[in-house]
Amino acid sequence: MGFQPYTDDLTDASYAATQHSPRRHKSLGFIKRATDILVSGTAIVFLLPVLIPIAIAIRLSDGGPAIFAQKRAGLNGQTIRVFKFRTMVVDAQARLDKVLASDPEARRQWEAMAKLDNDPRITKFGDFLRKSSLDELPQLFNIFRGDMSLVGPRPIPLYEIERYGQFFRDYCAVRPGLTGLWQVSGRSDTDYNRRVQLDVEYVDRWSYAKDIQIIFKTVPAVLNSDGAR
Secondary structure: OOOOOOOOOOOOOHHHOOOOOHHHHHHHHHHHHHHHHHHHHHHHHHHHHHHHHHHHHHHHHHHHEEEEEEEEOOOOHOEEEEEEEOOOOOHHHHHHHHHHHHHHHHHHHHHOOOOOOOOOOEOOHHHHHOOHHHHOOHHHHHHHHHHEEEEEOOOHHHHHHHHHHHHHHHOOOOOOOOEEEOOOOOHHOHHHHHHHHHHHHHHHHHOOHHHHHHHHHHHHHHHOOOOOO
């Protein structure tokens, strides 16, 4: 895809500091996991009146599936299937390939940010779901079953692993999250290198208190559609 891996060097001391993060996660992991189960389970029950109508609306719009499941990188580099409400047309990959082959500017943007400003794959209803972040709600099931956490680096598609370079080991030291430092720091308004930096920073400085701070910051970010695309 022409991606350039993030290669900004950390000092030995800085990188060594990140190696303490897995131990911190292990010692406090039961608290984080218990919170994930409690919050996601409660949210699933209360949000069913929202989840079901959205799924029906997507299904009726074009006859395609309501849920999109994509293979992404999880804890310890394991492959997980992450759920989202489908926001794209059924032939999304074919449309993307066509745009990238015919539009050099779109290809440059895709290679820099893995996003497109005018993405031809996204449906009108899908655009609303993305801007409101409602498309992410099925990931509550990922959290409940242990694939993801409420807070962590956003789960990346397998083809984006190369963009993390040596820092992929930082990314996969924790469960990916429904929200994270990237979501409350600009999201799609930042380039990919900045995203990697934020993920490394999250792992390096993780604490349960910081997870709570990120959750509270996520609410206004979602309401304001900060960086949503």
